[in-house]
Amino acid sequence: MATSSIIQFLSFSLLLFLCSSFAQTSFRPKALVVPVTKHAPTLQYLTTINQRTPLVPVSLVVHLGGEFLWVDCDNNYVSSSYRPVRCRSAQCSLATKNTACGDCFSGPRPGCNNNTCGVFPHNPITRTSTSGELAEDVVSVKSTNGFNPGKAAEVSRFIFSCAPTSLLEGLANGAVGMAGLGRTRVGVPSQFSAAFSFHRKFAVCLSSSTGVIFFGDGPYHFLQNVEASQLLTYTPLLINPVSTAGVFTAGTPSADYFIGVKSIQVEDKAVALNTSLLKIDSQGNGGTKISTVDPYTILETSIFKAVTKAFIKAAAARNITRVAAVKPFEVCFSPDNVLATRLGASVPWITLVLQGQSASWTITGSNSMVDLRDSGKNALCLAVLDGGVEPRTSIVIGGYQLENNLLQFDLATSRLGFSSTLLGRQTTCANFNFTSNA
Template identity: 70%
Template sequence: MASSIQILLLSSLLFISLSNAQTSFRPKALVLPVSKDPSTLQYLTKINQRTPLVPVSLVVDIGGQFLWVDCENNYVSSSYRPARCGSAQCSLARASGCGDCYNGPKPGCNNNTCGVSPDNSITRTATGGEIAEDVVSVASTDGSNPGRAVTVSRFIFSCAPTFLLEGLASGVMGMAGLGRTRIGFPSQFASAFSFNRKFAICLTSSTSANGVIFFGNGPYNLLPNIDASQSLTYTPLFINPVSTASAYSQGEPSAEYFIGVKSIKIGDTVVQLNTSLLSINKEGYGGTKISSVNPYTVMETSIYKAVTEAFISQAAARNITRVASVAPFDVCFSSENVGSTRVGPSVPYIYLVLQSESVAWTMTGSNSMVYVNDNVLCLGLVDGGSNPRTSIVIGGHQIEDNLLQFDLATSRLGFSSTLLGRQTTCANFNFTSSP
């Protein structure tokens, strides 16, 4: 039997869905561009928000809880509505407390409103912020091109003060949270337009061309006429029972996406490591998550040492010479004996073995190695210390030119491994509108 709270939330969602999508055109999917900022290595997207609409640049956080934007600096909108205490919006946002603001009323500062903790997950800083609704407009898609813009008239988000932008790329106004919450992007878009609660992300390694995020079902077509959704292998997503955000309430689960890595192989060799670190314990420590805010994969010290030693040994067997470290990387090589292949530098492959030996996420040279100059390339892994919150954080470089589909309803991840082997990249979505 569903509890009365769940029924209230579902009816609230339905109410918000109906009021959100007042349009006869019902998109099957939505699309957003994603660029890579060369100076910070952050992944950025743009939405249109407010009345009149304003382009808003945001850092993409795959595991972020919700949309937050700076409301302190020139937030002007005739359609801004603060969420009143006790409202369905506060309930959906799991907002705690009820506050007054004596410098208002203005966006981010109103009496009798509920608040959450917007989180800059790059700097690990969180603060208090008012929950509100405003208009959000994004492009629909048929999977091949962007189509007409569609509007969610009451998109729930959090205001934040300007200081929370510190550490984010120039020109950014907030962060786009794609995490597993009722007010994350995937749930709100699915609710507004009645499509499946899923999204797919394809980050590009290029700093001059856009990658792509899809909300809703495929196809996910990339030039030259390749439906990347056909390349997916599936593995379960796990919920960490303890929040991994910078600030959270007791009993709140993590909004981030965890997968069940069982072992790691370098080439044919199984890396010897403490496998208990690969599970999430009851305090919420351990496990493997996917992150777009870490530029490179971060591993707990003992895992990092075991993986890098196995990689160095196999590279040496190929006459690949180790050279001095280049920060932030410890393990670097001369490019002299490293051949070039369609899937990146010719180095030993790294396999993350998932629910069975036959299901593995393959990291070829394009995702494992980073060229720091013409003569040196480094293994793009970073030592995360001896007691990190999460044992393995799969970072941005390791997911570039991979299609990842997060299905929140069935709690599974579809992953392609590198698309370079299929002779396409994440920069190959055709962002010119269809005729």
């Protein structure tokens, strides 16, 4: 076993020991479920968990690549079960390589205690990081059998970070922090799987209205009798060796989820690209990551130009007329000659050819075109943005492209399962039954 694999195994074993000790021992769910709603003004995805003693509902922005859960502790954080994580403790070593100890120069309160473990919660919307106290408190979410929500499952000492109220800038109204689902030992998925000893997997299914996140293995059952875990195609999850967090210690890998795009096709025709941009270099630049905090897919400039040129040409062959750009979109079309189908607007399909046997992610009109007619603009716009020259990441697959696609992140085997659009199965990510108890 390679040294890095041994370290990873020992680290997770420590997490398993710590979290298993703090979970309720009387109830061991096989999986957990939380709801997701899309906040239209900000295009952010929100989930709700119960935290603290007594339990209160906490609204959080879903951050797929976030290192950990963080919340505002300055404003009305009241809990009898709050515990600051001490400097150089086992919990601190799970969360950070940083050995600095934090002190507080006012009376002790949540977020402000002496000799505590310091971390750096990050807001990717404003690209702001700040110092924060690592802490533990009760977290409770619903269990699931894959069909319905069941009884609540509780972790009594869930690791998270406090943050100042100022870090909430740019977040949806009502949000008091972010749920970090990233590839770390204290990310939300890792803590839940360790606490309840279920599979190190989680699945995300977003929509323009409501959606769902599962922690643990399937089934993932949606109305119309669709068991989405049976629809998955798999591709490896890649590790970016350089952190993409706002503040990090040298040698820390990225918590974001990267996949290997080998090529891009429009109408089954390969687009000519600089393929070196599709790889992650030794400095952590390039490659493709999946994001829930970027509303639309972002492409490096040369990739953007090549893909949009091919798309415009294929659309013209269908007699689809291009119209003036509507910010933030650069490529827009008249809806007059575009048929509406079950899979969205009838436009050229975009396909990401991925690593893995016959792994290709097809983006149909439902995930490629934004219909602006409800906002008074007679236009359908391609939901792809120009990311500029030399961005940190060459391709960022944004939230709009994820909607009504089930994505399963398997941390143990380092692979992504993706369903492609569920619309072809006559269901959506809004069709998980939250109304009945298992």
